[in-house]
Amino acid sequence: MLIVAIGILESRMSNYSTPIAVAFQKAVGNWGYIIVIIGMLTSIFGVAFASSFNTPALIASLANEHGMLPKWVGKKNKYDAPWISILLSAGVTMVLITQSYLFLVSCIVLASFIQYVPSILAVIKFKHTDEFPNHGFKLPGGYTIPILALIISCYMVTNFTWKTLIVGLGVALLATVLYFFINKNPVDTLKHEKYLERLRKKL
Structure with a gap:
């Protein structure tokens, strides 16, 4: 896919923030651009959704099992959810989405x-x-x-x-x-x- 985009856009590829989508737009029309953007957003949502579960668990593991973070970071509630790790990862995420x-x-x-x-x-x-x-x-x-x-x-x-x-x-x-x-x-x-x-x- 990247090779096709390079072949279509050539040296102009660096001028676009979504070069693959633009390349498909020029090759097959606007519907190609839309399909690539939808696929990209679906992929981003999938990674973000998985990270919302994985990241707090990893932070809690570093605190409880490896001793590389303070113990209070790995505290869990009655549902066995690492609530402090969840709040920390949510706080960092809220800062990052402003960028x-x-x-x-x-x-x-x-x-x-x-x-x-x-x-x-x-x-x-x-x-x-x-x-x-x-x-x-x-x-x-x-x-x-x-x-x-x-x-x-x-x-x-x-x-x-x-x-x-x-x-x-x-x-x-x-x-x-x-x-x-x-x-x-x-x-x-x-x-x-x-x-x-x-x-x-x-x-």
């Missing part, structure tokens, strides 16, 4: 993109450690591929606007503070260490 659509899209892209950076760093780290044996797997070129991927990732980050990068940096700093300065539940930490030890023995 432009394109800004929110860029934030989503940045969040989806950044999650691959730890995987690249993990490949570099575990390549010369025995913490997780690779059973003979060797990455061609040694460190060339992960380092090249890391350089490309850093370059691609520079294509985001300063506003998006500042929001991403703020979230990263907040996560760092929560990780290093909030006391973790020693019982959960012990369970995690025992799990890692069993995993090493299996490997």
